[in-house]
Amino acid sequence: MSNETKTQSPHHVVIVGGGFGGLYAAQALRKAPVKVTLIDKRNFHLFQPLLYQVATGKLSPGDISSPLRGILSPNKNTKVLMGEVTGIDSKQQKIQLHDEELSYDTLIVATGVSHHYFGNDQWAQKAPGLKTIEDALEMRRRIFSAFEAAEKETDPEKRRAWLTFVLVGGGPTGVELAGSLAELAYRALKEDFRNIDTSETKILLLEGMDRILPPYTLELSAKAKASLEYLGVMVQTGTLVTNIEDNLVTMRRGEQIEQISAQTILWAAGMKASGMGAVLAESTGVELDRAGRVIVEPDLSVTGHPNIFAIGDLANFPHQYENGKSLPGVAPVAMQQGSYVARLLKKRLQEKTLPSFHYNDYGSLAVIGRNAAVADLGFVKFAGFPAWLAWVFIHILFLIEFDNKLLVMIQWGWDYLSRQGGARLITNQSRQPPKAVEEEENHQTPVKV
């Protein structure tokens, strides 16, 4: 048991999770008369919106991560603790870590989401998702190993399977990954191989809904699809993946069942709240939605527990839109919620109140490739190069450290000029080595069975 549990004052705010939500809450409490402890399993903040660029070898992990201790070092009222929360005792106002307990006066839970296979957890090995640095390095390893294997493969059908990439999910991650992969295969790697022509690479983006980027307007979805197709990506909407076996994806489009052989299958669909949602529910009885997210009150607190908050991707905030739709799981929502809870706390300490949380939607941006993006800033929607420039500036603006901002800007500038990726390394060990394709498989366009 550490010191925290013995001293009673000042007001102790425990923040679980060092993503956008947790970090913004901690920063906004910097000068408040409170003691802050930020707990994270990892020692760094990850700029998740750019994770797909690590997966495709454009950026290094260090470029999009900043040590939490470094970021919060100037906040003299803040302590960083690397650890994993295993339980909450809302009556005693304590949280349990593996080997210690911490008392809190206010608890802010911001542990986010992980990807999720709709009950098909066996797909995880075959089609890795993209939430952590390790996920991104695993994707990078698989992508570049596939080109290496294709270069060595002499059987044309097997080679085709090595050069086929299937991305499941047409949300921002799937779209950005597909665009980035297309630039890799059709541009950056074009001169690098001698036996294969990487422009023969097939990149298939599958989406269950009738259009990609469903949170955007119809018009922008159409533009995004056109941009992807221009880059060489095959976009198949209205297509549900029904099975993933090694190197074989089975999908259903209306009544039709199709199969495609692909050595590299990447998962960008589905997400589920982190386990902390269930821990919170067990301790407080709060209601969770189907994705395991905490359904929060208008002030982001947990029903019946005004001193416990859930924010960011972990929270389902149904109070803004008339149809009760939750806010999207994007960084700006988490940032604004983190700041809101900090402001609310400061008001409370002065025995004042604050109106309910309201998300200011400054728009959405997705990048599709060099010079191509779609932007929906509410008052104006645009696509192409202006949207791409906006995307670049907004992303760089929000990168946490000056150091990282500069590096990413230079990497992108260089990348833009040279069409090279700077971090195309195959490192770390395989979670599952890619298997050779079977002779009898068919590797051409999707085939009805």
Place this chain on the structure above:
Amino acid sequence: MSNETKTQSPHHVVIVGGGFGGLYAAQALRKAPVKVTLIDKRNFHLFQPLLYQVATGKLSPGDISSPLRGILSPNKNTKVLMGEVTGIDSKQQKIQLHDEELSYDTLIVATGVSHHYFGNDQWAQKAPGLKTIEDALEMRRRIFSAFEAAEKETDPEKRRAWLTFVLVGGGPTGVELAGSLAELAYRALKEDFRNIDTSETKILLLEGMDRILPPYTLELSAKAKASLEYLGVMVQTGTLVTNIEDNLVTMRRGEQIEQISAQTILWAAGMKASGMGAVLAESTGVELDRAGRVIVEPDLSVTGHPNIFAIGDLANFPHQYENGKSLPGVAPVAMQQGSYVARLLKKRLQEKTLPSFHYNDYGSLAVIGRNAAVADLGFVKFAGFPAWLAWVFIHILFLIEFDNKLLVMIQWGWDYLSRQGGARLITNQSRQPPKAVEEEENHQTPVKV
């Protein structure tokens, strides 16, 4: 079996290893009338002299690595093959890979060395060495995890063990690691923790010989020692490590046996030729030295096999110094040997000859910390800030890609101004989780037993 084995002309040069030696050979053959195949287990060239900066979180792996295909993409006569050589048939002039064979006309083996525990392989888990990106990430994980564990630890003795770092080996790697660790503990991390004072960190550099940096002059060794001590490193020369158990190092200094408790033990002593040395010996009968390196002819060929060469760290070249001492295992030797073999081949194809290989020693440099290095350029020896500047420029000069040069320069510039490290992430999985120290252990200064 691939195409290579069927076509007979032009002259086929197979290079095994994409380090400095192999890469310089390939580059020098760029315009020669030969076909070149460069084989490496990895898909990237690693700038090994800066690996310790990845281990201490200053640089990202991508900053010191370049994809081999990207580097060699302009060389139209060159193919890159990712693979591992398992055997050589010098009679048939073929090499075996896992799943194919390749015929060669000339074979250049440049597979380098790995670290080596003098017959104590069980130390490998307890005291990781530094040869690969994965090694560096493992060191980085252990170093930063140790500070995190110390921050959480309430028992003062255990905390002391978490803040004790023992480096075994006072060659360039050990010296550079020690200097870099000292800057980390005593400067960069100083403001980041709340429970520990990182300036209490103990960094111990152990060297078996009577001075550190034995290849340098006595004077520079002394300056390096003084610089390290100024930074706060405890340098113990004439000290042999006799045992490494979890968190406990036993050493012998003269007649005295001492022990020290340390949670982080890093290995920078001893190296051994890669397995390709033994493969070469089996196929050609060539003599190996005690470290398993190939003893080469004055033209770097393998005795009795004028078309097989061993270069770089894998080669023992005893023809330059009167005492038969081999050339040092440093990047400039490998680079010059790679270029030499390429020149020799081009002469041979014109039925001309070339004098024996001679290494031009432009000097040695080792960095000790910010503003401190020792340099021995033959005609002039210097230490301190001028040596550090020379070191910075020479290293950046030789970084392979323009992109990397710029990035490393900026990282260092920023690091220099801000005294921060840019890549202090704890990633990748533990090979062996650090164990808790036992209660009864003694953690103070080395203790006689």
